[in-house]
Amino acid sequence: MNGTDVNPSVAPGVRLGRVSFVWRPWLVLVTLLLAAATFLVFCLSIGVGDFPIGLSRVIATILGRGEQVDEFVVMELRMPRALAGLVVGIALGVSGAITQSVARNPLASPDILGITGGAGAVAVFLVTVSGGTAAAVVGSVGLPAAALAGGLGTGLLVYFLAWRRGIDGFRLILIGISVSAVMEAITTWLLVRADIRDVARAQAWLVGSLADRSSDEVEVALRCTVVLVVVVAGVAFQFKPMHLGDDVAAGLGVRYTRVRAILLLCAVLLAAVAVSAAGPVPFVALVAPQVAMRLARFPTPPMVASGLVGALLLIGSDLVARTALPVTVPVGVVTAALGGPFLVLLLVRANLR
């Protein structure tokens, strides 16, 4: 550490070889604690089930030092679900952190910007209108792919509709809400005129669930998320001044239109990947960055912490959905129950100001 001759109020820096950055002990501590908590809940989620496995045995098995008996249950049966929770949670958390930062508004999450709605509409279209036959032919790959395409398409549509000599956060949200409403209307219309068996299947998917994930599906989502998070990390430095507004960012040498387009595309893709893997799980992308901001006492949504809170929230909610309630419910029911009041709280706080 250096900078000892400088006033303590000015942030001290850390230097590791040629790399240097601002030293923020509290943010680092909170992020590490969140990572530890996420790992703990991840292992707990694997341990819980008809054949309970203790925490230490789960950890030993993950590290490859477990017993043969646990090996199959942990790695084959339960790993895909837990991993899906981790990947989808991180994707939603980071996606929400990006959209909220870009729009400079805590309400701007992929749910509200219509990305999840669009993914849902296209997926339901595939399940119902194609009579289920096409879906059956395409198999399990069909639904996630359709959701991905729907989410991406709707995200781009919202971006171009909101474009008027630049992107304004408030207009982005208003257009997003409108497009979201249209997508939900289409979904409802499709469900009303569809065959009742398809409706049941579509409904189950629309709530958002981590159940019955195949390891192939999870692997695709994992790879996409890793690539996207790396891209986000690469652009994040250029994004720092953009919290101060477009003009200030431009004055500080940032080509903000390009940086914002790349980041929004990443956010849309992350949300679409998440929806394709677990269905439109509501509110995680909205809540996670806000919780991360408050825990880290940071003025803007911290990316890494937001992703971790997203994972913690999703795996935790799934755990509650499976164990704490008298009947097993999809994880989307729990996140909606948690997220709804949180949204009201955000709106009330915004109104008080």
Add this chain to the structure above:
Amino acid sequence: MAAQFTTEVETVPETGGEGGARLAARGVTVGYGGRKVIDGLDVAIPPGVITTIIGPNGCGKSTLLRTLTRLLKPAGGSVVLDGEDIAGLRTRDVAKKLGLLPQAPVAPEGLTVADLVARGRHPHQSWLRQWSSDDAGVVERALTMTGVLELADRPVDSLSGGQRQRVWISMALAQGTDLLLLDEPTTYLDLAHAIDVLDLVDDLHESGRTVVMVLHDLNLATRYSDHLIVMRAGSVLAQGHPRDVITAELLHEAFGLRAAVIDDPVGDRPLIVPVGRTHVRLDP
């Protein structure tokens, strides 16, 4: 302290032409969606002094400032910075030469003064080198010069309007450029705080910087500038030292304002006394 700070300023070789101006607009035409706001305007910013752009609402003063800083791309003509067309320079290189404070900027809630001013170092940083002891030193000197060092840990949104403006100017200072462009730095400030901020701008000029600003208040512009650019309807009506430029005729021509121009009892510049329809004892 001011002299110490000038060492941070990058020295750039003088370029010929336009009376040694480092920043100039040559025949720029700027418009919003087909409507021309500025048409074929030529202007050179004299080095080492405070230049203020004045003019009636909607005459294109902010548009000119935004064009000079490359926030707006002219439809015709060019802006020249150190002898090069600004449109051909890298955004980052422009940011190393030219500091900009837009009109009424907003910081995220909870961002501290030190963090905000630290963002001014962005053009000098990279993905790997995000913070160095040089940066910390420059930020501390910028905070000291603007008199907000003791506020370093406070959130920007908890400060008064005048303090907040000092902090933003501090950020532009941390950028380490000797060209500073300020778009209405006194917006939303009461007279006492406006004077306070303009005194600070004068300190920056004294320490060797070239300042360009847009101001609404004519008397403040006259008091604090060495060079006035008077605009009307997208073109330059007059420019020069306030003593040479500010006359009753010009004010009538530019603003449609009837006014008396008298000697400033406390300063060495003219003072504008507006004449309205009512509450006037004698016709000038």
